Amino acid sequence: MTVEQCWQPVPGGSGSYIAELTRALADDPTVDVVGIAARHGDDEVPRPAPTGRVVRAPLPRLALYEAWSRLRRPRAESLTGPLDVVHATTWAIPGRKVPLVVTVHDLAFLREPDHFTARGNAFFRRAVEIVRAEAAQVVVPSGTTRDDCVAHGFAAEQITVVPHGVRAAEVGAADVTGWRRRSGVDRPYVLWCGTLEPRKNVVRLVEAFAAARAGGQLEHDLVLVGPDGWGETSRDVERALAVLPAGSVHLLGRLDDADLQVAYAGADAFAFPSLWEGFGMPVLEAMAHGVPVVTSAGSSMAEFAGDVGVLVDPLDVDEIAAGLVAAVGHDDADGLRARAAQFTWAASATAHAEVYRSAAG
Known part of the structure; x- marks a missing residue:
């Protein structure tokens, strides 16, 4: 299994997927996983x-x-x-003589090539050709990604949908209080987390938040968590933030997993109106903490958020703003947790093992 993504400066959801899947597969006596990574110095530690x-x-x-x-x-x-x-857990696909399984997280680079670098696009497109030519089985995390793969020439019978799982840490009131004090987040807040890149749609989220506050419908702060990605996104976000009152937005950068779990638990709502995701792990993580979620209609996130989430058109700033207002007034923590509890890494690992056996058999 390729595990190099865990050494990337920004591992993202793919890194979490690899870490959680290998942890769950370690409990399956029928599967012996060997990870493959690139050359690294002893001081380069994978996270996760x-x-x-x-x-x-x-x-x-x-x-x-x-x-x-x-x-x-x-x-x-x-x-x-x-x-x-x-x-192959990402688009980095080794040569081999034995059967090949590839996880396709999404085909966003084919849908929105302008959201990716030229070098990245070329690498991903070569990988698609390799998958079509060599893969015995393809794993995708959502029906949305499956449909996208079929639309781009993958054989439907080759594809298995295996949703990700979720693991939410127990967070107490004292944990939230301590994190708020350390982070300077004193007021009720709406949370977003991810990598700042164009497809995450953070500029429209900020504009929607500003509109809701200006209209007197929202009195919360906005907390943005995660590393810079590429492009002009961080500068665009800063320009959008300029119209907001000082102190109403907190740019906290990347948090470690423990602090991120606390940030989820302390939020009054989680907003993630991404333009495209293969799965949308942060939405499920927020739901596991019982936090109301605002996310994109017609997306992979809508598949699991369904009727317990607030679904909006991610291209409509006014609709996102209305979704934020609705979410902070939403009270269905038990329903959100129950829905998230249907998605476990143990179940995901079992389904992956079945795909391995099918490919090898």
Whole structure:
């Protein structure tokens, strides 16, 4: 299984997926997972970290990815020894002789190529060709991504939908109080978290928040959590924030997992009107804490948020603003937690193991 994503500066949802899946698969005696990563120094620590044995390729990340993409070398078996199946958990797909399983998180780069770098687009498109030519099985996290794959030429019978799970830490009132004090977040707040990049739609969220506050319908602060991604997004967000009262927005950067769990638990609402997601893990994490969610209608998030979430048109600032107002007044913590509890990493791992057996068989 490829686990290199966990060493990326911004591992994102793919890194969480790898860490949680390897942890859950470690409890399955029928599956022996060996991780494959690039060459790293001893001081380079993966966050989050995969569970189990990891072998290192002799090449650093960029060289390894290009070699896999263009040459289909080094083969996975040359690094790990004998294998029954190879699971590429991202678009970095090793060459190999045994059957191949690939997780396709989304095809956002085909839908909105302007939201990605030219180099990234070229790499992803080559990977799509490899998947179509070589993959025995394709795993996707949502029906939305499955439909997108079929629309772009993947064979429907090749694809299995395996939703992600969620793991929410227990958070007490004292934890929230301490985090608020350390972070300077004194007032009730609406939370967003993710990587600042164009498809996350943060500028429209900020504009909607400003409109709701200006109309006197919302008295909350806005808390934005996560690292910068690429493009002009962070500057665009800063320009949008300029119209808001001082102190009403908190840009907290990347939080560690423990603080992020507390930030979820302390929020009055979680807003995530992304333009496109393969799954939308932050929405499910917020729901697991019983926090009302605002997210995009017709998206992968709508598949699990359904009737317990507030669904909005992510291109309509007024509709997002109305959704924020509705969410902070929403009180169905038990329903939100119950819905999130249907999604477990144990169930996801069991389904992945079935895909491995099908590919190998």
